[in-house]
Amino acid sequence: xxxxxxxxxxxxxxxxxxxxxxxxxxxxxxxxxxxxxxxxxxxxxxxxxxxxxxxxxxxxxxxxxxxxxxxxxxxxxxxxxxxxxxxxxxxxxxxxxxxxxxxxxxxxxxxxxxxxxxxxxxxxxxxxxxxxxxxxxxxxxxxxxxxxxxxxxxxxxxxxxxxxxxxxxxxxxxxxxxxxxxxxxxxxxxxxxxxxxxxxxxxxxxxxxxxxxxxxxxxxxxxxxxxxxxxxxxxxxxxxxxxxxxxxxxxxxxxxxxxxxxxxxxxxxxxxxxxxxxxxxxxxxxxxxxxxxxxxxxxxxxxxxxxxxxxxxxxxxxxxxxxxxxxxxxxxxxxxxxxxxxxxxxxxxxxxxxxxxxxxxxxxxxxxxxxxxxxxxxxx
Amino acid sequence: xxxxxxxxxxxxxxxxxxxxxxxxxxxxxxxxxxxxxxxxxxxxxxxxxxxxxxxxxxxxxxxxxxxxxxxxxxxxxxxxxxxxxxxxxxxxxxxxxxxxxxxxxxxxxxxxxxxxxxxxxxxxxxxxxxxxxxxxxxxxxxx
Numbered sequence: 001x002x003x004x005x006x007x008x009x010x011x012x013x014x015x016x017x018x019x020x021x022x023x024x025x026x027x028x029x030x031x032x033x034x035x036x037x038x039x040x041x042x043x044x045x046x047x048x049x050x051x052x053x054x055x056x057x058x059x060x061x062x063x064x065x066x067x068x069x070x071x072x073x074x075x076x077x078x079x080x081x082x083x084x085x086x087x088x089x090x091x092x093x094x095x096x097x098x099x100x101x102x103x104x105x106x107x108x109x110x111x112x113x114x115x116x117x118x119x120x121x122x123x124x125x126x127x128x129x130x131x132x133x134x135x136x137x138x139x140x141x142x143x144x145x146x147x148x149x150x151x152x153x154x155x156x157x158x159x160x161x162x163x164x165x166x167x168x169x170x171x172x173x174x175x176x177x178x179x180x181x182x183x184x185x186x187x188x189x190x191x192x193x194x195x196x197x198x199x200x201x202x203x204x205x206x207x208x209x210x211x212x213x214x215x216x217x218x219x220x221x222x223x224x225x226x227x228x229x230x231x232x233x234x235x236x237x238x239x240x241x242x243x244x245x246x247x248x249x250x251x252x253x254x255x256x257x258x259x260x261x262x263x264x265x266x267x268x269x270x271x272x273x274x275x276x277x278x279x280x281x282x283x284x285x286x287x288x289x290x291x292x293x294x295x296x297x298x299x300x301x302x303x304x305x306x307x308x309x310x311x312x313x314x315x316x317x318x319x320x321x322x323x324x325x326x327x328x329x330x331x332x333x334x335x336x337x338x339x340x341x342x343x344x345x346x347x348x349x350x351x352x353x354x355x356x357x358x359x360x361x362x363x364x365x366x367x368x369x370x371x372x373x374x375x376x377x378x379x380x
Numbered sequence: 381x382x383x384x385x386x387x388x389x390x391x392x393x394x395x396x397x398x399x400x401x402x403x404x405x406x407x408x409x410x411x412x413x414x415x416x417x418x419x420x421x422x423x424x425x426x427x428x429x430x431x432x433x434x435x436x437x438x439x440x441x442x443x444x445x446x447x448x449x450x451x452x453x454x455x456x457x458x459x460x461x462x463x464x465x466x467x468x469x470x471x472x473x474x475x476x477x478x479x480x481x482x483x484x485x486x487x488x489x490x491x492x493x494x495x496x497x498x499x500x501x502x503x504x505x506x507x508x509x510x511x512x513x514x515x516x517x518x519x520x521x522x523x
Contacts, residue, residue: 118455124393124514125506126454129456135455194451244415246420
């Protein structure tokens with residue numbers, strides 16, 4: 001099986017674009033990724049498109065209607081917040097399988113504002129606020145409080161995640177926000193679901209990201225100069241766990257995916273130079289330090305206290321600003337994370353560059369649940 | 381007018397709340413005879429071990445311990461906040477989620493594994509389109 005390389009990747013600056021259509025937003029990143037690769041839509045043999053909000057509306061084909069209808073294979077993917085990573089992985093698999101040499105993956109989302117989850121459904125009367133809360137801030141608060149229960153993690157430690165990621169985003173011109181948020185600002189912001197304040201919740205934004213994936217043969221033909229090798233691509237679903245019916249377990253699914261990814265890449269967590277992980281809420285990021293093996297179980301609180309996960313630390317996490325400040329357009333997030341890691345591996349991340357980055361990891365969680373992990377490696 | 385008839389007694393908020401409107405409401409789980417996993421709601425196959433047609437109805441206990449929680453300050457219009465969204469491990473097995481009432485919504489008042497009772501009462505005045513009232517379950521600090 002051929003190794004697979006990213007030869008073009010980009011994202012638009014995340015923001016709010018109510019005047020545009022979903023395919024228009026997706027097309028922007030698609031064209032940027034093609035330009036980055038020095039290729040055109042005529043060179044693409046297939047398109048893998050990730051979008052959640054219009055999952056039944058042929059977004060991939062409509063993107064081609066914007067940028068070039070060449071008759072190629074199009075697959076539309078929806079997998080909650082792992083949607084973009086799933087589209088990217090489908091693209092990777094098509095090359096691994098030897099079907100194609102050169103394909104495009106696009107992730108795009110146009111978001112509304114406000115709370116996600118807890119919308120109800122089912123028969124009878126609404127259950128929100130009656131049988132607890134199904135809103136995302138509450139669900140991830142409960143997951144964080146499980147960590148507090150086990151290891152004594154504090155509100156302040158959770159809040160520090162948000163301070164860090166907002167700081168990182170001041171160095172990322174493509175992030176939604178570039179605003180410093182000191183600890184007292186984060187902790188005194190409106191409480192949404194304890195212990196998550198408003199500044200500890202990811203930002204609903206519109207956005208898109210795209211990547212051109214090629215076989216080794218094609219990569220050599222194009223020149224390896226800025227190519228990034230995909231060392232591992234994994235997608236896991238949630239295994240049975242005792243409380244899964246009322247408390248989605250984002251830990252077990254991540255641990256399954258991480259173990260497989262490290263094995264596939266032939267490396268360990270100590271070899272990873274930077275990580276973009278799924279900080280949909282500040283509480284979630286803490287859990288994943290341990291789930292991804294960046295530290296031992298119970299050490300995540302210390303890790304944020306000691307600055308090990310900040311830019312300049314032992315293993316910087318979410319130097320893009322993360323979902324908390326860069327923003328979280330659900331279907332685009334999984335490819336935007338890959339853009340961020342590739343940019344560091346290429347040495348093109350400017351003020352936020354992780355010095356000497358050779359290997360990076362991306363992680364997303366779609367509640368329900370899906371976990372997508374990619375490990376990427378610098379080539380040249 | 382909806383075709384759904386107004387029933388005589390209050391309805392259960394979830395299908396696994398049994399005995400709504402009686403003196404003896406309780407929650408019913410389905411327990412897998414092969415692996416002892418406990419589920420809420422109808423199913424025929426165990427998602428833990430894959431056994432088929434081994435799930436038997438079992439009465440869950442009305443006592444449990446606080447496993448995790450969040451205090452919800454922002455919800456949808458019309459929903460009273462703050463409230464405690466609690467995840468509770470029931471004594472004898474099974475985990476359920478609901479509102480913890482009868483205690484101020486302040487982390488200082490809450491401790492993991494605190495003993496809780498499952499209590500039953502009107503579903504905060506909520507009615508369906510046909511005008512039916514509902515019985516819900518809640519958690520209260522154990523007496």
